[in-house]
Amino acid sequence: CQKDLLTPDSETQVSTLDLAQFSTVARIDGQVRGLYTGLRAADFYGGRYIVYNELRADNYVAQSSNSVTATQTYAYTLGNGAQEVNGFWASAYNTINRCNLFIEGMAAKGNAVIGDATGKNYIAEAKMIRAICYYSLLTLYARPYYDGNGSKPGLPLRLTGNSVSGNFDLARSTVAEVYTQVLKDLNEAEIDLPANYSTALNNTIRAHKNTAIAYKTRVYLTMQRYADVVTEANKIVPLVAPFTATSGVAHALQADITNVFKTPYTTTESILSMPFVSGTENAAGQSALGSYFFGVVLYSMNPTGIIADAGWKSTDKRRSFIGSRSGFTVLSKYPTLAASNYADYVPIIRYAEVLLNLGEALARSTTSVNPRAVALLNAVRNRSDATTTFLVTGFAAPQALYDAFLKERNIELLGEGFRSPDLLRLGLTIPGKESIPAVLPSSPLYIWPIPSSELLYNKLMTDNL
Amino acid sequence: QTRIITGTVTDKMDGSSLPGVAIMVVGSNNGIQTSADGKFSLKVPTGAQSLKFTYVGYLSKTLTVTGNVINVALEQDSKQLSEIVVTGYGTQRKADNVGSIARVSSKELENKPVQSFDQALGGKAAGVQITIPNGVLNNPPVIRIRGTNSISLSSFPLIVIDGIATFTGDASGSSAAGNALASINPNDIESIDVLKDAAAAAIYGSRAANGVLIVTTKKGKSGKATVSYDAWVGSVKPRNLEPLLDAFQYTDLKNEALKNFGTYNTGPTGTRAFFALTNDASGNPINTNWYDYIYREGFSHSNTVSISGGNESTSYYLSGNFTAQEGIIVKNDYNRKSGLFKIDHKEGKMFLLGGKISYTNQENLAATSSGSLPGEAFGTGGLGRLAIVTAPNVAPLNPDGSYSIFNATTIGRMGNVGSDVGFYNPSTVIDLDRSNNELNTVQSNFYLQANLTPWLNLKTVYGIDYILSDNDAFFNPINGGSAASLGSAAKSLNKNKRWVWTNTAQADYTFSEKHNFSLLLGNEQQRSESDGFSGSRTTLSDLAFDNYAAGFATPATAGAVGENYLVSFFSRFNYDFNKKYFLTANLRQDEYSAFGANNKKGIFYGVGIGWEIAQEKFWTKAGLDNLFTTFKIRGSYGTIGNFSGLGNLASYSFYGTGLYAGASTLVPTQTGNDQIGWETSDKLDVGFNFGILNDKITVEAAYYKNSLGGLIYNVPQVPSAGLPSTPQINIASMYNKGYELTVNADPVRTNNFSWNTSLNISFNENKITSLSQGIDQFLTTTSGLESASISRVGSSLGMIYAVPTAGVDPATGRRIFIEKATGKKVLYSHNITTSGFLRWSYEDGTAAPVISINDAQVAGNTQPKFVGGFSNNFRYKKFDLTTTLTYQLGFSIYYGTNAGLRDQRFWNNSTDMLRRWTTPGQITDIPKLNFTDNVSNGSSFPIDVNIYKGDFVKLRNISLGYTLPTQFLSKAKISSARLYVSGDNLLILTKYPGSDPEVSSNGNSTSSLGVERNSVANGRTLTAGLSLKF
Structure with missing residues (x-):
């Protein structure tokens, strides 16, 4: 008998005995990158998370009735058992657990292998990613922060790593408690993240200080903490044009927005994007943005949505993202086809968003029309449409400027997953489309239900009502 | 003188x-x-x-x-032939055996229109349930011995062929199924012994809880060489396909659905949507029956030649088989060439040696996915589904002969506007795609036995079992699964290699003529390794080439390796006193590489006792011997194990590699369990056998209870815990208990006429007694989408789980659902823009919560209460007639296909929809049509409307033969000749409305049987054949 054959070693995977996954620098490096691939998963920024937030709003009409490709989200017929409701939840929490395991493993072994300085950077990346996960979950599964100032049920807040089976019952923290953790992670990440990387690629696909700052502007905006948006944004947005970050990576708007959405996808405007590489790192067919909005035309542009806006001129460069395919008007922002495996980079944060976050926060911070806010609005508009310039005097009341920002975001960030969160953070009605009626903020459909699998197995979990 | x-x-x-x-x-x-x-x-x-x-x-x-x-x-003498049973590492006189062993002989397996022997076992042995899940050729049947004995692992029995535990399951990596057991020509099989209880099966230790099938192939008999030639030709046709709407009905009903939904629009601009007939080249409306393009009548033939013979010291058996079979799906073909050579030799008084070599080449061919293998039910391109979903008012070809396509993944809409009318164009994928598999199998062994004394022998056997599986696929660039990628081709090769080395010592000794002892000691090692490589390429450069080797860009490759090792010691002790009192004890220790670090070694045992009452004096004194020839009471108990289906490395937690913008990544991939071990089955078996009227009638009866413990269950963890996979834990328990009865009778035996008959019936009850802490139920999906199966503590595995309904509201034509929390009726309105109804409302019109799978209730048992078979053989002079009935009774089926057949998206529908609700006051079971409505009829979540009783009695086989008189044959030096015709699956008595109550979408799954979703039907086969002996 050959006793050694009774204890086989894997020839393809790293067993976790003795924390072997932290035993070499290469493995630790690999794990950090692996945290990002959690964000990039098909159910998350691999496309579906953005798809869901787009389809909930009014800019598309369905050309498919396949529930596998999100028609239930589109038509507000979701139940707790829906694939998207369960899939995105699992994907985000899987990534959170990767971060938790990584943070603990670095303390137990990894820091000693790789050195404390690099270890600190890496842990900060893990915290950054964890914050993105929790924030993204909040946008779909919890009532917006404005509703009761975060007092509504939030998420189970998990900050320790799980590696074997166990009793994982955990009740929901409040929305505010989850936001507190998100901000704590982002603040700590800002301190420990490197200012920049040596390549444009890494400055785009890995988190650095400005990534944490930029993301905080989004989080505070969602919480309607406008003064904090301004404080954070001011770290990377000068008071006056040209709006270019003066510390860390020199983020700036590109002169031509279309350069942001094509090879090599690594301009200084892209603060964080998820990379795809045709052949080796493909976007999944039924998840990729290019498949939903362009290649397969599962959803075409709603003729009465934002594309019908008269103020969005036909000469606006951003109109070039509205194309035609198979006889439909479609979003062509992600034009890579199945033959090239939908290998468009997916943006998570762009500098344009930070400018709009800051501008809107400035606008909403005062009762008058804030000139810097108008300047920021113009920076985004004029980059694509030099013929339209907003004037401070053009806004009769602050509300008009708020509305202008909301519309500018709808145009600028179309197809990037902002429309539904923008409506929700402000408690606005989600407009209807085709035969789908509008959804009032008071409706249970305003947010997603809690996944049936979480309700079934987590005895302390409660559903959204 | x-x-x-x-x-x-x-x-x-x-x-x-x-x-x-x-x-x-x-x-x-x-x-x-x-x-x-x-x-x-x-x-x-x-x-x-x-x-x-x-x-x-x-x-x-x-x-x-x-x-x-x-x-x-x-x-x-049919009885004498079954005198011996094979017990694993040996044989025994059936009369001496106290275990529960059923034997199926070669006669019942030969010359059947099947690909593998297991397909022919249905109804042949009590306690053995065989289900043929669909009409895809060479698809492994579902085999259950005394119920389903596992939850997360496999419940498939251990198959031992000539002493070597063999590979089972689907060895194909393509859309064509490739049953690993089809490598054996069924005509080469001498017998199959089914070990059912602990006394019989414990000798196989940790692998025997699902029962053991011991397959013994034929060997030479001493005497003049006998040449046999067996041939049959056959034809198979689909049976009982669901009737579908034709083009005219489809167009009318879909337009009605659009109008009801408020989106019918023939206007010149805007969002036009309507369905319309299209004329073909000769000006007639296109009316396509897609069944004609997807199903066919398949023709098959099989030829086997064998030579066997020998002298006193050496005997041999050589056979060759060629069979070419066509299935009922176009391009689904099966070809096998096989050869078996066996030789046994006696050298002097002491040594016996010999061995076998068998080589088989099989081709499992398919154009594309049938949609019927496990996991394929909702595949967009599954042919079973395309046949029923594609609109009948479009044609596969444009008038110019080109394929009618709308875009890369959908068929052309022709006159229909504003909606898809199908998924892939069936003709494009059938004509241009292929998904083929080739299996090369080598099974060989060599043995040496030394008879040291008349009562003691030593034996060593070394055997190999290799399966090399080649797969070759092409997907066209015009329309179908890879058209968006401009075509693709894939190849893969998987090597599965196993060796088994067994050493035994066997002693048989009789003291004082009455004390018969037998002792077996043995050691066995089994080593299995697998290694695979696969590549795929996309973007075809020239449509003229469809080979992987030519004209593609963008390659992608992958591989897989695996290994396991099992080392065992075993012993069997038999004792009988004067053939009156019997004792058997088996003991086996297994060490297996896949078990957790501290859990590698397990000990298994089985003990059986028997009492032949007919040998007792009081029996004869009472005169019972006049009636009973034999009467034996027996019982056994033991604990054996199961690890079939356990991953080679299930005990480890892993991080696996990937890429992030070209740089390597390492992420958690598996949640291991270092405590993982075997599942246990405590088997109790009691029964009796008797023969009456000089064994004219024999009866075997048994009661059994298998108490299953430590069942491995993929214990679902809270999703927000974020574990990378669901860990396997030995946690659940369950039991199967039941009765088996087999009656064989030989009522008439005269020179000109004889009749013998065999009836078997098994009753089984399956119940889950515990799952894991905190979890008392779980759902199992069909192909990851539809949760129609629930398993919960206190009931059977895989009950149907569906939302109750209460018909159709006669006033408004809306489907009525029942809310679980309140029991109230909730009416669904798919149209809420023009109907004035809320989407979900109570009868009084007030808003009701959304009805979903959360409102489902347990609604039916999918495991039959009774299964069995009934065979009759008649002979009149030179004619013989055999009939085999099989039956499964007392179970339900979730007919998910029906939900698709009534789905109100563009899908074609069954003719049921002709009785849809149209007028207030109308009483009907079909709701008002609303375009895109996938809720009312069960597509969105399972509803009770689609549950049907599955009970069936099937005329599995009827065969009529004629043996030619010898005088005609002797001139041709033919010693015997028999001609026969035979029909399989000719008649099914059932209330199930689908094509076949045996059809199942989830293959060998333990917890989601009894669900049918888009599977292809089983066929009906007619064969004619000839058997010659020279």
């Missing part, structure tokens, strides 16, 4: 001559054997009255000497 008597001894059944028949002059020691051609010549004293003819396997015959020529026809 003597005289010489001559004659010929033949087989009564087929007229062939019998060599080696012993002929004795009654009352003397004078005797002789027949020669190779069955002739004899014997000197007999004048005073001798009679001769006795005896031959192994035949009924003896004594004839009075009347003339100088005596020709004798001996009749086969």
Whole structure:
């Protein structure tokens, strides 16, 4: 008998005995990158998370009735058992657990292998990613922060790593408690993240200080903490044009927005994007943005949505993202086809968003029309449409400027997953489309239900009502 | 004074001559054997009255000497043939065996229109349930011995072929199924012994909890070489396909659905949507029956030649088989070429040695996915689904002969506007795609046995079992699964290699003529390794080429490796006192590489006792021996294990590699369990066997209870815990208990007419007794989408789970659902823009919560209460007639296909929809049509409307044969010839409305059986054949 054959070693995977996954620098490096691939998963920024937030709003009409490709989200017929409701939840929490395991493993072994300085950077990346996960979950599964100032049920807040089976019952923290953790992670990440990387690629696909700052502007905006948006944004947005970050990576708007959405996808405007590489790192067919909005035309542009806006001129460069395919008007922002495996980079944060976050926060911070806010609005508009310039005097009341920002975001960030969160953070009605009626903020459909699998197995979990 | 008597001894059944028949002059020691051609010549004293003819396997015959020529026809003794049972590492007289073993003989397996022997086992043995899940060729049947004995692992029995535990399951990596067991030509099988209880199966230790099938192939018998030739031709057709709407009905109903939904629009601009007929080139409306493009009548043939023979020291068996079979789905073909050579040799008085070599080449061919193999049910391109979903008012080709396509993944819309009318164009994928598999199998062994003394032998056997599986696929760039990627081709090769080395010592000794002892000691090692490589390429550069090797860009490759090792020690002890009291004890220790670090080693045992009451004096005193020839009571108990389906590395937690912008990544991939071990089955078995009227009727009855513990369950963790996979934990328990009854009778046996009959029936009850802490139920999905199966503590595995409904509201035509929390009726309105209804409302019109799978209730058992078979053999002169009925009773099926057949998206529908609700006050079971409505009829979540009783009785086989008279054959040197015609699956008595109540979408799954979703039907087969012996 050959006793050694009774204890086989894997020839393809790293067993976790003795924390072997932290035993070499290469493995630790690999794990950090692996945290990002959690964000990039098909159910998350691999496309579906953005798809869901787009389809909930009014800019598309369905050309498919396949529930596998999100028609239930589109038509507000979701139940707790829906694939998207369960899939995105699992994907985000899987990534959170990767971060938790990584943070603990670095303390137990990894820091000693790789050195404390690099270890600190890496842990900060893990915290950054964890914050993105929790924030993204909040946008779909919890009532917006404005509703009761975060007092509504939030998420189970998990900050320790799980590696074997166990009793994982955990009740929901409040929305505010989850936001507190998100901000704590982002603040700590800002301190420990490197200012920049040596390549444009890494400055785009890995988190650095400005990534944490930029993301905080989004989080505070969602919480309607406008003064904090301004404080954070001011770290990377000068008071006056040209709006270019003066510390860390020199983020700036590109002169031509279309350069942001094509090879090599690594301009200084892209603060964080998820990379795809045709052949080796493909976007999944039924998840990729290019498949939903362009290649397969599962959803075409709603003729009465934002594309019908008269103020969005036909000469606006951003109109070039509205194309035609198979006889439909479609979003062509992600034009890579199945033959090239939908290998468009997916943006998570762009500098344009930070400018709009800051501008809107400035606008909403005062009762008058804030000139810097108008300047920021113009920076985004004029980059694509030099013929339209907003004037401070053009806004009769602050509300008009708020509305202008909301519309500018709808145009600028179309197809990037902002429309539904923008409506929700402000408690606005989600407009209807085709035969789908509008959804009032008071409706249970305003947010997603809690996944049936979480309700079934987590005895302390409660559903959204 | 003597005289010489001559004659010929033949087989009564087929007229062939019998060599080696012993002929004795009654009352003397004078005797002789027949020669190779069955002739004899014997000197007999004048005073001798009679001769006795005896031959192994035949009924003896004594004839009075009347003339100088005596020709004798001996009749086969079916009982004597089943005298022996194979027990694993040995054989035993059936009369001495106390275990529960069922035997199926070669006669029941030969010349059947099947690909593998397991498909022919249905109804043949009590406690053995065989289900043929669909009409895809060479698809492994579902085998259950005494119920489903596992939850997360496999419940498929261990299959041992000539002493080597073999690979099972689907060995194909393509859309064509490739049952690993089809490598054996069923005509090469001598017998199959089914070990069911602990006394029989414990000798296989940690692998035997699902029962064991021991397959023994034929070997040579000493005597003149016998050449056999068996051939059949057959034809198979689909049966009982669901009736669908034709083009006219489809167009009308879909337009009605659009109008009801408020989106019918024939206007010149805007969002136009309507369905319309299209004329073909000759000006007639297109009316396509897609069944004609996807199903066919398939033709098959099989030819087997074998030579066997030998002398006193050496015997041999050589056979070759070629079969080419066509399935009911176009381009689904099966071809097998196989050869088996066996030789057994006796060297001197001490040594026996020999072995076998078998090589089989199989081609499993398909154009594309059938949609019927496990996991494929919702595949967009599954042919079973395309046949029923594609609109009948479009054609596969445009008038110019090109494929009608709308875009890369959908068929052309022709006159229809604003909606898809199908998924892939069936003709494009059938014509241009392929998904083929080739299996090359080598099974070989070599043994050496030394008979040290008359009562002690040592034996060593070394065997190999190799399966090399090649897959070759092409997906066209025009329309279908890879058209968006401009075509793709894939190849893969998987090597599965196993060796088994077994060493045994066997002692058999009798003391004082009454104490019979037998002891077996053994050691066995089994090593399995797998290694695979696969590549795929996309973007075809030239449509003229469809080979992986030519004209593609963008390659992607992958591989997989695996290994396991099992080392065992085992022993069996048999004792009987004067063939009256019997004892059997088996013990086995297994160490297996896949078990957790501290859990590698397990000990398994089984003990059985028997009492042959008919041997007792009080029995004869009571006169019971007049009625009962034998009467044996037996019982057994033991604990054995199961790890079939356990991953080689299930005990480890892993991080796996990937890429992030070209740089390597390492992420958690598996949640391991270092405590993982085998599942246990405590098996209790009690029963009795008796024969009455000189064994004219024999009865076997048994009660059993399998208490299953430590069942591995993929314990679902809270999703927000974020574990990378669901860990396997030995946590659940369950039992199967039931009764089995087998009755064999030989009521009539005359020269011209005989009838024998066999009935078996098994009753089984399955119940889950515990799951894991905190979890008392779980859902199992069909192909990851539809959760129609629930398993919960206190009921059987895989109950149907569906939302209750209460018909259709006669006033408004809306489907009525029942809310679980309140029991209230909730009406669904798919149209909420123009109907004035809320989407979900109570009867009073107030808003109701959304009805979903959360409102589902347990609604039916999918495991049959009764399964069994009923066979009859009649012979009248040279004619023989055999019928086999199989039945499964007391279960339900979730007919998910029905939800698709009534789905109100563009999908074509069944003719049920013609009775849809149209007018207030109308009473009907079909709701008002609303375009895109996938809720009302069960597509969105399962509803009780689609649950049906599955009970069936099937005429599995009927076969009529004629044996040609010998005088016609002798000139051609043919010793026997039989012609026959046979029909399979000709008749099904069932209330199930789908094509076949055996059809199932989830293959060998333990917890989601009894669900049918888009599977192709089983066919109906007619065959005609010929068996010749030279």
